[in-house]
Amino acid sequence: MTTYCKAGLALAVLLAVSSNLLAQQDMGKGLDSIKVVAPGATLRQVSSQFTFTEGPAVNKKGDIYFTDQPNDKIWRYDTDGKLSLYMDKTGRSNGLYFDKKGNLISCADEKDELWSISPDKKITVLLANFQGQRMNGPNDLWIDPKGGIYFTDPYYQRDYWERKKPDIDGQKVYYLPKGKQEAVLVDGDLKQPNGIVGTPDGKFLYVADIRDSKTYKYQINADGTLSNRQLFIPQGSDGMTLDSQGNLYISGRGVTIYSPAGVKLGNIPIPSRWVGNVCFGGKDRKLLFITASESVYTLPMQVKGVE
Template sequence: MPDAAAPDSLKVVQPGATLEKISSQFTFTEGPTVDKKGTVYFTDQPNDKIWAYDTDGKLAIFMDKTGRSNGLYIDKKGNLIACADQRNELWSISPDKKVTVLLANYQGHRFNGPNDLWLDPKGGIYFTDPYYQRPYWDHKQPDLATQNVYYLPKGKTEAVLADGNLMQPNGIVGSPDGTYLYVADIKANKTYKYQIGKDGQLSNRQLFVSQGSDGMTLDSKGNLYLTGKGVTVYDPTGKKLGNIPVPSGWVGNVCFGGKDRNTLFITASESVYTLKMAVKGIE
């Protein structure tokens, strides 16, 4: 299937559906996640804001001064778990915007910059920690020698190293039953699949596809959506189903939103888009 195909030529896209631009008022959008109602929350990190896009199509600022939040994920209680890389921390932001710092360092060392995250069914947090120098940091080099994936078990205050053998991990997502995890090593241009053990440890790392990704999501059929130049969709075996072209220079991330979870929400640099799908999300 050619990459320039219309979006609805992919079997996962609703027949006749076209990409709809919601807004282009941002600087760099990231971290979309969805709540129980289907409202999507996302970040505009350079402007230090979290926005909300509800099921009626209303777009509004949810929070200002967000610790430079990047990746987001909503827990079962409705808190936004945020990769707040102004001070290289993990935050929990309550519905009334109260901030709790969940994690501030690894064995006394400052994180590189928590970037993307996924919560397992137990409430544990997997997150990627690549190093991207930020203009708002005082430091000019990382404290840690490697760029890793970590796991924070629910209720704990210390992270566990989940994989320390990656070049620059970025996008991350897991299966809804908590049995496997995908991690994109964006610098190596690879996406890996892991088995998740009962205590959160990762094993059996296998190359899933030779493509990296900034963000990612899964649908109810087990298809994996990778981002960068448009949105590229792979079936559960790693076969490429096709690419959804997006008229922005870079697609940072994706998630499924809406009341029925059948709207693909795409954060693409200065813009956000939606696309009606023939499949549903799992978040």
């Protein structure tokens, strides 16, 4: 009986290992079929010590900063592959983005504000409300070439809030012009906007309406307003980024990549329950960094990021 149990256990272990190797091989084959992924590249799990990771942003050096929002922390993954805690007590930061001066701009939804965190970690509140009303919960953002901030403001009930309903009717997209203290409503006709990113020339903006499973493309006008809204793809997203070829990367069930024409190039499967966001980093900007629930992953790419 003992011999049989040991043999059975050994067989189970062998089958599990074989199954895992086959899964990795299948993933590898799948990744090789996506033209923007580096040949032979494999997905690497950097760490799984978090609760829910979000908001990756890259600085000028290529270091990546991201949030673990339930634990109210910002982490850094540097170009040498070192992971370290950057900041504790972050105002429940979610989406992040670096401005041209190296300040880390944050969607801090503990009090539903936009923050600027300087390199020496001095905090400046850029936006505290909209026309005197508390925001729903700034979620994701993108900074245009002029220094203006586009951000989404969906409502996700937080357990650290005392309120149980939003002050503002509807879930919308706003623009905060550089140097201003009052935001401008740029699209109020969405169910639940979430991921957002713009082209580096400042001409177009992508916004995901995650509840409606749609992603829109807008033309950005000279005054920062939006026009010519068009359905780009019938898929929503939690977070988004662009590469140097204009391909759009959207998160959720893995990372799905679309060409500038909206043609699906492929899906990068991620072994976590949900992918919150994605960005490019590294010294050459060719490392795809993926925040996925309890984990963060990296994947070498053939293309560069533009953020």
